[in-house]
Amino acid sequence: MREIDTPPSNPLSSDIRFLGNLLGTVISEQETDIAFELVEQVRAAAKARRSGHPEASQTLQTMIDNLSLPAQQILIKAFSNYFQLINIAEDQSRIRVLRERELLGTINETIDGAVADLQAAGLDAAAMRALLDRVCLRLVMTAHPSEAKRQEVLIKIRHIAEQIEERDKRAMLPREQRQLKTSLLEEIEELWQTRPTRSWRPKVADEVDFGLYFISTAVMDVVVDIYEDVRFALESWYPDDDWSELPQLLQYASWMGGDRDGNPNVTPAETLRTLERLRAEAKRVYLAEIAVLQEHLTHSMYEVPVSDALLEVVAAHKTPERARDEVYRHMMGLIYDRLAADAYQTHHDLLADLELVEDSLRGHRGLRFADGMLRRLVQKVKLFGLHLLPVDVREDARLHAAALNELFAYFGEAANYADLPEADKQALLSQELAKRRPLFPHETRGLSAATARVIETWRMVGYAHRRYGPEVIDSYIASMSTAPSDVLAMLLMAREVGIDNDVDLVPLFETIEDLENAPKVMTVLYQHPVYRQHLAARNMRQQIMLGYSDSNKDGGYMASNWHLYKAQETLAAVCAEHNVTMELFHGRGGSIGRGGGPTNRAILAQPPGTMQGRIRVTEQGEVIAYRYSNAAIARRHLQQVMNAVLLASGPNTQSEVPAAWREAMDEVTALATRAYRSFVYETPGFLDYWREGTPINELAQMPIGSRPAKRRAGGFESVRAIPWAFSWMQSRAIIPSWFGVGSGFEDFCMAGVDGLALLQTMYREWPFFRALIENVELDVAKADMGIAALYASLVTDAELRERIFAQIDAEHERACQQICRITGQSDLLERSAALKTSIDRRNPYIDPLNFIQVALLRQLRSMTPGEPEYDAHLNAVLATVNGIAAGMKTTG
Numbered sequence: 001m002r003e004i005d006t007p008p009s010n011p012l013s014s015d016i017r018f019l020g021n022l023l024g025t026v027i028s029e030q031e032t033d034i035a036f037e038l039v040e041q042v043r044a045a046a047k048a049r050r051s052g053h054p055e056a057s058q059t060l061q062t063m064i065d066n067l068s069l070p071a072q073q074i075l076i077k078a079f080s081n082y083f084q085l086i087n088i089a090e091d092q093s094r095i096r097v098l099r100e101r102e103l104l105g106t107i108n109e110t111i112d113g114a115v116a117d118l119q120a121a122g123l124d125a126a127a128m129r130a131l132l133d134r135v136c137l138r139l140v141m142t143a144h145p146s147e148a149k150r151q152e153v154l155i156k157i158r159h160i161a162e163q164i165e166e167r168d169k170r171a172m173l174p175r176e177q178r179q180l181k182t183s184l185l186e187e188i189e190e191l192w193q194t195r196p197t198r199s200w201r202p203k204v205a206d207e208v209d210f211g212l213y214f215i216s217t218a219v220m221d222v223v224v225d226i227y228e229d230v231r232f233a234l235e236s237w238y239p240d241d242d243w244s245e246l247p248q249l250l251q252y253a254s255w256m257g258g259d260r261d262g263n264p265n266v267t268p269a270e271t272l273r274t275l276e277r278l279r280a281e282a283k284r285v286y287l288a289e290i291a292v293l294q295e296h297l298t299h300s301m302y303e304v305p306v307s308d309a310l311l312e313v314v315a316a317h318k319t320p321e322r323a324r325d326e327v328y329r330h331m332m333g334l335i336y337d338r339l340a341a342d343a344y345q346t347h348h349d350l351l352a353d354l355e356l357v358e359d360s361l362r363g364h365r366g367l368r369f370a371d372g373m374l375r376r377l378v379q380k381v382k383l384f385g386l387h388l389l390p391v392d393v394r395e396d397a398r399l400h401a402a403a404l405n406e407l408f409a410y411f412g413e414a415a416n417y418a419d420l421p422e423a424d425k426q427a428l429l430s431q432e433l434a435k436r437r438p439l440f441p442h443e444t445r446g447l448s449a450a451t452a453r454v455i456e457t458w459r460m461v462g463y464a465h466r467r468y469g470p471e472v473i474d475s476y477i478a479s480m481s482t483a484p485s486d487v488l489a490m491l492l493m494a495r496e497v498g499i500d501n502d503v504d505l506v507p508l509f510e511t512i513e514d515l516e517n518a519p520k521v522m523t524v525l526y527q528h529p530v531y532r533q534h535l536a537a538r539n540m541r542q543q544i545m546l547g548y549s550d551s552n553k554d555g556g557y558m559a560s561n562w563h564l565y566k567a568q569e570t571l572a573a574v575c576a577e578h579n580v581t582m583e584l585f586h587g588r589g590g591s592i593g594r595g596g597g598p599t600n601r602a603i604l605a606q607p608p609g610t611m612q613g614r615i616r617v618t619e620q621g622e623v624i625a626y627r628y629s630n631a632a633i634a635r636r637h638l639q640q641v642m643n644a645v646l647l648a649s650g651p652n653t654q655s656e657v658p659a660a661w662r663e664a665m666d667e668v669t670a671l672a673t674r675a676y677r678s679f680v681y682e683t684p685g686f687l688d689y690w691r692e693g694t695p696i697n698e699l700a701q702m703p704i705g706s707r708p709a710k711r712r713a714g715g716f717e718s719v720r721a722i723p724w725a726f727s728w729m730q731s732r733a734i735i736p737s738w739f740g741v742g743s744g745f746e747d748f749c750m751a752g753v754d755g756l757a758l759l760q761t762m763y764r765e766w767p768f769f770r771a772l773i774e775n776v777e778l779d780v781a782k783a784d785m786g787i788a789a790l791y792a793s794l795v796t797d798a799e800l801r802e803r804i805f806a807q808i809d810a811e812h813e814r815a816c817q818q819i820c821r822i823t824g825q826s827d828l829l830e831r832s833a834a835l836k837t838s839i840d841r842r843n844p845y846i847d848p849l850n851f852i853q854v855a856l857l858r859q860l861r862s863m864t865p866g867e868p869e870y871d872a873h874l875n876a877v878l879a880t881v882n883g884i885a886a887g888m889k890t891t892g
Contacts, residue, residue: 022184084191091633110639143257403454518570
């Protein structure tokens with residue numbers, strides 16, 4: 001695909017043209033020049049459509065409708081791979097800009113900038129140290145089924161990106177340019193011949209390996225870099241203090257292999273295998289680095305002595321002649337052998353040996369090496385241990401309740417626990433917590449499979465603690481928590497297996513109603529004497545998880561964000577009243593409709609006083625690949641997030657939110673929620689429109705995750721928020737992100753004389769409201785009603801099609817108008833030139849994939865499942881899903 005009509009006016013254009021030409025070469029080689037010409041014709045028609053040519057849309061549709069399936073498949077591959085390459089070029093452009101800004105000293109949102117601001121705000125060294133002691137950001141990688149790219153494809157993309165980065169960093173000789181071009185053509189040829197989507201649904205182990213790929217290839221080293229950045233900033237702004245030892249400021253954890261909510265494939269045995277796989281990967285990484293250190297530590301006793309402590313340890317082992325001279329090297333060999341043989345019980349034992357070497361080097365003129373390669377390894381072991389990552393366990397609170405219902409009936413404690421009033425449930429759980437008899441029967445064969453599995457899961461956690469230590473699973477999360485009994489149930493089961501003092505019990509509040517009730521739930525728990533004992537064992541710290549996806553699906557974008565904001569405020573007040581340190585866990589998704597958007601801005605937009613130092617945030621789906629495929633992008637992401645965490649944890653600089661602003665948000669949210677729920681939940685035929693006018697049914701057959709599309713059997717309420725958002729992203733309507741926003745703002749402004757002026761003031765002066773508007777603005781800009789209308793044509797009922805699409809189109813227009821009025825722009829993204837340019841650049845190339853997907857869906861739905869022709873068309877549809885996701889840079 002040659003970019004012959006776009007002159008390389010800047011480095012980004014040059015990279016896109018360079019990579020596009022290489023892809024064009026591969027297409028010609030693999031599929032003949034005729035195929036390449038077809039790609040160019042479709043591309044030209046799509047660009048003409050975007051330019052406003054009156055007949056271009058019909059020309060494009062006719063052209064694609066008349067193509068054979070093999071020809072359509074060539075187009076899918078061409079445009080999908082083009083987006084992979086565009087993404088690489090845009091990432092490299094971002095890195096280039098960041099390097100230029102860093103060189104000029106104009107880069108913002110950095111760790112150094114945060115430390116400088118805090119010092120300027122009056123924090124002395126002691127206050128800064130106290131702040132660091134209470135700060136901890138944990139980023140939790142999840143296995144939600146929203147990553148459409150295969151790991152094998154991600155690896156190839158990484159190789160291409162590394163070569164483009166190398167090309168950018170230095171002037172290349174002609175022979176080096178030839179070698180680079182040859183190597184890139186080889187990688188692109190591999191991409192062309194690699195199936196973009198899996199032909200099988202991944203197992204839990206595949207998802208674990210996906211996460212491990214990013215942890216071992218990017219995260220571990222980048223996190224060590226971040227600690228060095230923190231240390232450098234502190235030494236720069238507080239030069240009179242020693243900052244060599246830092247507390248744990250940044251951690252990672254994983255739900256992969258531990259999140260069993262609605263996923264029957266995550267069994268207790270799978271979680272144990274996950275823990276073993278994580279330990280094996282940690283050992284592999286450390287062994288490789290120890291081997292490198294062993295090659296470098298050739299320091300001779302004839303040149304410089306070593307510590308007596310080190311000599312004593314080495315002397316306790318059989319020492320060859322050479323080792324008596326190169327003691328450090330021999331010691332690293334001993335460490336290697338011990339680690340390889342799993343002789344270290346804990347990471348503290350490994351650290352003790354490494355620090356023995358480090359102390360000797362520091363005491364005998366080896367300071368550079370001690371502060372270089374060795375310190376990086378020591379830092380990694382401190383941060384990642386032998387377990388690599390903690391694995392969170394998550395289960396549906398309703399399954400816990402069902403298990404207790406069966407167990408209490410089994411023991412004759414209650415005939416029907418599930419139907420008891422909440423107060424009676426709490427009383428029964430309190431009585432049970434006071435008893436000494438076991439709750440779980442020794443044998444589970446007489447129980448239902450679901451109850452047996454709940455028991456086996458808790459017993460697995462207890463076993464993991466005994467075998468590996470409590471750090472391997474330190475959080476147990478109950479999704480769909482609605483009442484104090486849901487958390488007391490966890491406490492009872494944790495006590496049953498002996499881990500109630502060693503694990504955080506985390507309620508997850510997901511729906512709008514649950515967010516509103518959350519403060520009352522926590523108040524009851526904080527006043528419960530036995531739960532209070534649990535909190536004391538956990539240093540009076542309570543994790544509370546907030547769900548963004550389901551609250552959005554429940555009430556729309558405005559309702560989700562405003563209720564989350566208010567829940568944080570009231571939860572913080574409740575925690576303060578009961579002397580509990582609150583640690584919020586934000587269950588943010590990749591798309592705007594699931595809580596996506598820049599993490600750092602979301603942290604800074606939290607209510608004043610709610611950020612108490614410790615915070616957890618999920619890194620979901622395609623977000624993992626976009627943030628961690630490139631080390632430089634990953635480092636920038638963590639710089640921005642740590643900047644926000646430090647500033648938000650420092651002295652409160654936000655003024656109290658004016659009552660008029662809060663009242664305005666209440667009114668706008670009520671209006672927007674009414675518009676959203678009226679459309680999604682009350683419009684006759686809406687679900688039929690969704691099923692026919694998006695690829696939701698086909699997405700359910702896409703092997704991109706081990707988790708089913710539904711938590712359980714049932715209707716719309718049981719559908720997961722991820723496929724809900726994914727399907728609308730594919731059709732380019734993206735209604736979960738914005739529907740109701742336009743009506744909410746328009747009705748509010750019409751109801752009062754100064755409504756618009758008030759909203760404009762809120763946008764200028766309130767970080768929360770500004771982030772709210774800027775996030776929704778992006779997805780409103782990405783939404784395309786012309787393409788959405790194309791998908792609407794799939795709806796067979798003409799009256800239903802026209803009625804519902806008219807509502808979508810009108811609401812989108814309202815959202816565009818109201819956002820522009822509030823922000824003072826004449827067009828969306830007017831002040832975000834780079835984002836606007838990226839969307840405009842991509843649209844003519846995403847459009848053909850949407851046209852092809854619609855044509856394929858129409859054909860597919862007229863076929864009988866199971867036939868070879870059906871399977872071929874389904875595979876082609878799923879390939880378009882991958883391409884559109886790459887073009888949109890999100891799945892949903």
